[in-house]
Amino acid sequence: MAKKPSIPKGTRDFSPAEVAKRNYIIQTIKKHFETYGFQPIETPSFENSETLMGKYGDEGDRLIFKILNSGDFISKVDDVTYSSKNSASLTSKISEKALRYDLTVPFARYVVMHQNEIDFPFKRYQIQPVWRADRPQKGRFREFYQCDADVVGADSLLQEVEFVQLYDAVFTDLDLKGATIKINNRKILSGIAEVIGAKDLLVDFTVALDKLDKIGEEKVKVEMMQKGISEKAIAKAQPLFDMTGTAFEQLEKLKTILADSEVGMLGVSELEEIISTVDMIGLQSASLQLDVTLARGLNYYTGAIFEVAAPEGVKMGSIGGGGRYDDLTGIFGLKDVSGVGISFGLDRIYLVLEELNLFPDSLDTTLDVLCLNFGKKEGTAALKLVSGLRKQGLRADLYPTDTKVQKQFKYADKRGVPYVILLGDQELTDGKFVAKNMKTGDQKDYSLDGIEEFSEKVKTEI
RNA sequence: GUGGUUGUAGCUCAGCUGGUUAGAGCGCUGGAUUGUGGUUCCAGAGGUCGCCGGUUCGAACCCGGUCUUCCACCCCA
Numbered sequence: 001m002a003k004k005p006s007i008p009k010g011t012r013d014f015s016p017a018e019v020a021k022r023n024y025i026i027q028t029i030k031k032h033f034e035t036y037g038f039q040p041i042e043t044p045s046f047e048n049s050e051t052l053m054g055k056y057g058d059e060g061d062r063l064i065f066k067i068l069n070s071g072d073f074i075s076k077v078d079d080v081t082y083s084s085k086n087s088a089s090l091t092s093k094i095s096e097k098a099l100r101y102d103l104t105v106p107f108a109r110y111v112v113m114h115q116n117e118i119d120f121p122f123k124r125y126q127i128q129p130v131w132r133a134d135r136p137q138k139g140r141f142r143e144f145y146q147c148d149a150d151v152v153g154a155d156s157l158l159q160e161v162e163f164v165q166l167y168d169a170v171f172t173d174l175d176l177k178g179a180t181i182k183i184n185n186r187k188i189l190s191g192i193a194e195v196i197g198a199k200d201l202l203v204d205f206t207v208a209l210d211k212l213d214k215i216g217e218e219k220v221k222v223e224m225m226q227k228g229i230s231e232k233a234i235a236k237a238q239p240l241f242d243m244t245g246t247a248f249e250q251l252e253k254l255k256t257i258l259a260d261s262e263v264g265m266l267g268v269s270e271l272e273e274i275i276s277t278v279d280m281i282g283l284q285s286a287s288l289q290l291d292v293t294l295a296r297g298l299n300y301y302t303g304a305i306f307e308v309a310a311p312e313g314v315k316m317g318s319i320g321g322g323g324r325y326d327d328l329t330g331i332f333g334l335k336d337v338s339g340v341g342i343s344f345g346l347d348r349i350y351l352v353l354e355e356l357n358l359f360p361d362s363l364d365t366t367l368d369v370l371c372l373n374f375g376k377k378e379g380t381a382a383l384k385l386v387s388g389l390r391k392q393g394l395r396a397d398l399y400p401t402d403t404k405v406q407k408q409f410k411y412a413d414k415r416g417v418p419y420v421i422l423l424g425d426q427e428l429t430d431g432k433f434v435a436k437n438m439k440t441g442d443q444k445d446y447s448l449d450g451i452e453e454f455s456e457k458v459k460t461e462i
Numbered sequence: 463g464u465g466g467u468u469g470u471a472g473c474u475c476a477g478c479u480g481g482u483u484a485g486a487g488c489g490c491u492g493g494a495u496u497g498u499g500g501u502u503c504c505a506g507a508g509g510u511c512g513c514c515g516g517u518u519c520g521a522a523c524c525c526g527g528u529c530u531u532c533c534a535c536c537c538c539a
Contacts, residue, residue: 009531138533
């Protein structure tokens, strides 16, 4: 007996209704990417391992799905490596390819490989799935979509401002109110680490600081001490734990703390420029918030960093993130190309919209008109009518068999079809058809010679 | 990767200290209704209780393993 089929942990099937909702989000994001001047590219779902490994930190390497070599790969491994039982060194021998982990690193690789064909500054967007060998949770999958927009080859801070506006434009269009775009600057974090004399512990410091609103001040300090940051240094960083007030008030406090740090002050002035410009232009439905505890793990960020939190009350990790990276292409041999970009987490935005019931009802309608089938002669006439309606741009279909009318009606009802057409023997001889509005129950006759009248009526109701 | 949690009909879930033939609601199929769906009424189908093994006269229930779900870490979209 056949075993029940299953799909791997952290993956999902999508039903027609789910695909419709996902497409709605994708189309919305795509539309705004394009109105902001981004061009689409696509890259392979798997890359050479060396392209990906080491770009996301040790933790990231662990989460990259490795693809086994083809052929009799194990026989090519030397005995020393084989018997060492060291996963890392064995993996490099038996796996040369890996599934992409995000879209930013493959994009950097793309820019370097195509540098001679690209007109800089280059604004590209990319909507494709990525894979992570993470342990699944709600809103966390092993296969999920990222929707990225990046611009490389220019270092103007106006781009950061544009990205904030882009986030706002998409969320406004999706009717998602109250998302918080958190912003910080890596230079500020570097400056702080410098000022308190823990420069080489920057990553540990920021990772701990990032947890402030989650685990509280005391536990953050404990973690910092465990990582080897001195009590004195932590005491110096105390003002960070007491950050309150508006973004501008916080910036003033940072200026005092970071007075002796060149990078730190640069970070403050960058943030000040971005925030004040956004403030001047204004946002529609999202809000921009300075958050000095925002760290983001990815090591390649060098300037502004973004993270988008779902509206208050929705329990969901960040639904977007991004930042500026001054030298991502440097790893692949192309120096001095600054980039900045953002990402939308499609799957999480989906869950948020679902929870807040923000998907438009129209997504449920996948067919505008269903024509019932009354037999061979009537069916042929109906097919002619249906293809006429299709030419008018309506989503129209003919029930394929002449089963009981009751059954055909039930099908129409379940599909959520707004109009059902009846074209039987009597109608045929009269040269007309009957259209029934499934919502109101009203029925009306139309001439078979003038289907435009009917199709126009349907179109105005969609 | 660490600790915990979950799995019974298509879906949401009951199922007592281990004891005959494992239940409900919704959904599904058919009929009441041979040219009119949703409402109502009637009937029916559908389950090796996630999987493998163990304990027992006997296991959905106890034990071990495994897969899956969700949660907290880690990290992140």
